[in-house]
Amino acid sequence: MTIGDHLHSLYRLPAHTFPGPDARTEDLPEPDAVAWRITADAYGDGEDWAEVFARFCAAVDTTRVRALIVGAWVEAYELPPSGVIEALLAARDRFPALRALFLGDMVMEECEISWINQTDVTPLLAGFPALEEFGVRGGTGLRFPALSHGALRRLVVESGGLPAEAVRGIGASDLPALEHLDLWLGTPDYGGDSEAADLEPILSGARLPRLRHLALRNSEMQDAVAAAVASAPVVERLEVLDLSMGVLTDEGAGALLGGQPLTHLKKLDLHHHYLSEPFVERVRQTLEPAGVEVDLDRGNAEEDTEGDGRVWRYVAVGE
Structure with a gap:
């Protein structure tokens, strides 16, 4: 069996995928009402993950965000999420309310679980000392x-x-x-x-x-x-x-x-x-x-x- 569904919730909040660049920001839910899923295309079509995250930070009051779900990053089947982790840590002061973080919410069409490349994920825990929930998917290269x-x-x-x-x-x-x-x-x-x-x-x-x-x-x-x-x-x-x-x-x-x-x-x-x-x-x-x-x-x-x-x-x- 493989994984066919994205996370439905995190930190008891329903998951909500941050939309593409053409979406109306006035239609977004309240920052603290959902677990925000930030995702790119694993095969490199369109924005990379850091670009989507930058748009998210500009559109949402990040001081109220309680849960983040990291979806696909470009070429997750070949590259670890080093850039993702760097972007999150660079923005950590903008997320004082963050209490839950999940890294690698990908389904089989994006990247099979054993193809997901990971890395040392503990800098995220060190960088967000108030986290109450942390999850990661993928074991290849995980430290x-x-x-x-x-x-x-x-x-x-x-x-x-x-x-x-x-x-x-x-x-x-x-x-x-x-x-x-x-x-x-x-x-x-x-x-x-x-x-x-x-x-x-x-x-x-x-x-x-x-x-x-x-x-x-x-x-x-x-x-x-x-x-x-x-x-x-x-x-x-x-x-x-x-x-x-x-x-x-x-x-x-x-x-x-x-x-x-x-x-x-x-x-x-x-x-x-x-x-x-x-x-x-x-x-x-x-x-x-x-x-x-x-x-x-x-x-x-x-x-x-x-x-x-x-x-x-x-x-x-x-x-």
């Missing part, structure tokens, strides 16, 4: 060296393959306000070279005292992730545990159910899985009577069996 950020409450990294170095950097970061962490770990085919051991700093919860929603998903190593989560100290403080979109089999589900109790959770999300029906029922019977909402929708999880008997299973979002 996330360890940092401290006192305001960030929600961090989302969507990828078909998340580099181990980035996983370790996130785990080593001091994020005392973080409540929601969502990592799409992906597959080695698209650069996802992390191992379950790389998640240990996250699973210990030592730097994440307020974490309540943990998603470690879209992973080819989902069984190993589930086994690591089964004894992770952070789990006892979670309200939502999300191990969806990956290659979770009976082995991983068995390890998860055989570990610490999960009956305190509000929700366990395992959608897009490869569990047998007996294990589906075992999960339900273990957790649902305790009031845990369990998502066991199989979705588009399908197996391919070759002539030699080998079975291939796939994450939900790869290329």
Whole structure:
């Protein structure tokens, strides 16, 4: 599966794409009423991203803007968003109310998720210390060296393959306000070279005292992730545990159910899985009577069996 829809909202605000140069500025919504999506053509037709952003800054009272969504930049399949990041940082004093930023909101027609080139995205967090939500799509070239950020409450990294170095950097970061962490770990085919051991700093919860929603998903190593989560100290403080979109089999589900109790959770999300029906029922019977909402929708999880008997299973979002 690939990504076919742009973000519908950010920071609980509906997404609104800033229009082209021929649009009437008097028809624009109030600056603080929407999450503004600034986008160019990934294939280089028309304005580049910095030009669209400059028009936006001239047309909108940026002092009231609360959420920005960065869409396509020119040749995102070849070039990282260095110019985008520079433009945002150069204008940071014009955005005192900015609380949410998402980098790379592109659908498959613009750039497949594993073709999106990224870079070190932490200058954006350093440059906007009041950000409460930050998200990024694309793992190619993504870097996330360890940092401290006192305001960030929600961090989302969507990828078909998340580099181990980035996983370790996130785990080593001091994020005392973080409540929601969502990592799409992906597959080695698209650069996802992390191992379950790389998640240990996250699973210990030592730097994440307020974490309540943990998603470690879209992973080819989902069984190993589930086994690591089964004894992770952070789990006892979670309200939502999300191990969806990956290659979770009976082995991983068995390890998860055989570990610490999960009956305190509000929700366990395992959608897009490869569990047998007996294990589906075992999960339900273990957790649902305790009031845990369990998502066991199989979705588009399908197996391919070759002539030699080998079975291939796939994450939900790869290329």
